[in-house]
Amino acid sequence: MTDSLFDPARIAALDAADPLRGFRDEFHLPLHDGAPQAYFCGNSLGLQPKGARAMVEEVLGKWAHEAVEGHFLEPAPWMPYHALVRDALANVVGAEPSEVVAMNSLTTNLHLMLVSFYRPTHERPAILMEAGAFPSDRHALESQVRFHGFDPETDLIELRPDEADGTISMDAIAAAIAEHGHRLAAIVWPGVQYRTGQAFDLKEIARLGHAAGAIVGFDLAHAVGNVPVHLHDSDADFAVWCHYKYMNSGPGAVAGCFVHARHAHTARPRFAGWWGHDQASRFKMDGKFVATPGAEGWQLSNPPILGLAPLRASLEVFSRAGMPALRARSLELTAYLEALIRARLADTLQIVTPGEPERRGAQLSLRVLQGRGLTGRAAGRDLFDFLATRGVIGDWREPDVIRISPAPLYNNRADILRFATEVAAWRGAA
Numbered sequence: 001m002t003d004s005l006f007d008p009a010r011i012a013a014l015d016a017a018d019p020l021r022g023f024r025d026e027f028h029l030p031l032h033d034g035a036p037q038a039y040f041c042g043n044s045l046g047l048q049p050k051g052a053r054a055m056v057e058e059v060l061g062k063w064a065h066e067a068v069e070g071h072f073l074e075p076a077p078w079m080p081y082h083a084l085v086r087d088a089l090a091n092v093v094g095a096e097p098s099e100v101v102a103m104n105s106l107t108t109n110l111h112l113m114l115v116s117f118y119r120p121t122h123e124r125p126a127i128l129m130e131a132g133a134f135p136s137d138r139h140a141l142e143s144q145v146r147f148h149g150f151d152p153e154t155d156l157i158e159l160r161p162d163e164a165d166g167t168i169s170m171d172a173i174a175a176a177i178a179e180h181g182h183r184l185a186a187i188v189w190p191g192v193q194y195r196t197g198q199a200f201d202l203k204e205i206a207r208l209g210h211a212a213g214a215i216v217g218f219d220l221a222h223a224v225g226n227v228p229v230h231l232h233d234s235d236a237d238f239a240v241w242c243h244y245k246y247m248n249s250g251p252g253a254v255a256g257c258f259v260h261a262r263h264a265h266t267a268r269p270r271f272a273g274w275w276g277h278d279q280a281s282r283f284k285m286d287g288k289f290v291a292t293p294g295a296e297g298w299q300l301s302n303p304p305i306l307g308l309a310p311l312r313a314s315l316e317v318f319s320r321a322g323m324p325a326l327r328a329r330s331l332e333l334t335a336y337l338e339a340l341i342r343a344r345l346a347d348t349l350q351i352v353t354p355g356e357p358e359r360r361g362a363q364l365s366l367r368v369l370q371g372r373g374l375t376g377r378a379a380g381r382d383l384f385d386f387l388a389t390r391g392v393i394g395d396w397r398e399p400d401v402i403r404i405s406p407a408p409l410y411n412n413r414a415d416i417l418r419f420a421t422e423v424a425a426w427r428g429a430a
């Protein structure tokens, strides 16, 4: 059994029989010594879909040949360009088209959502978040608490991990909501935790949060394109995410935002801009803001068309693959990675990410067990650098974690076997 896991011929046969195998050829795989890298960093920067270049060049061509007319001329006029990504994006996140919009960057969208949905009062001033959140999220939440004149010491409640590997149980979340519920204005929670790779039950968090009288918003940076999120059914009030990780839309890509349909006509305050104004009267330019119903009403500016073009290409790939099939393949790939580690590498790598498939996405966070590496440095960084010199690309989190994320669109079992083989080679030499 163990040996068949490591049998390259058997692994190649499984890859060849995989129904999604063809998608790998639709991405630019970076090379190492003339052969593709084993690239496991799609949780940080997803690879470029080959279709992206044509989409970007189409915009450049339109600009060159049509200039201002490009706003109106088919195909793909710029005026309604965001709508070209809307339906496919709604599909990926399990939302209605009117609930999603591609705009700005993740942290900007988080602030815009908090402006509308975090309305603290003296009775209910607090936000519940996870301790150890991605720093930008913490900065955004802390600054929002301060902006409203409240004190992060008491009103930014950070829930500490209660499980051995730094993950958080649903029981702990429920207990925190029960304890602080009467003071909570909002809960902001990740879909998939960036450091541990833990996936959360969004629907249950939203249910508990709403029952306590709080607004519930999600940061899906590591969840979108990775796990099915069913945003509409989760009943979240809002969600934000970026498109450069599993969504493969390029560095600093235009981000995403979800506002639940029940808020489509909200009277909540918002920071407004002309692109959120009702489209029929936007160009009357009369100075009175009338919001477009739904998520599009939060747009500020006319969007960067060159930035949206790669997202179009990426969503075209996602539409053909489909999230259910991608998730099925992702479960297989990550289970294979886990099996290899458990079979041969358990003395070197400790899996931090939860073992239950429904509590994780593609990523496994691997703690490198203590020891000295080839160069006498701490083992973790030494192994990480060794892998990079062999064309195996993960990413590094201080002090001792390597994150390995097999992306089901372009990674295969052979990549995963290569990772395990190189870790074993390093261990043999160390």
Ligand SMILES: *Cc1c(COP(=O)(O)O)cnc(C)c1O
Binding pocket: 105, 106, 107, 108, 134, 136, 137, 190, 194, 219, 221, 222, 242
């Ligand atoms: C990647 C990531 C960010 C990055 O924020 P930007 O505004 O896109 O720079 C923020 N939060 C989380 C949880 C992330 O994973």
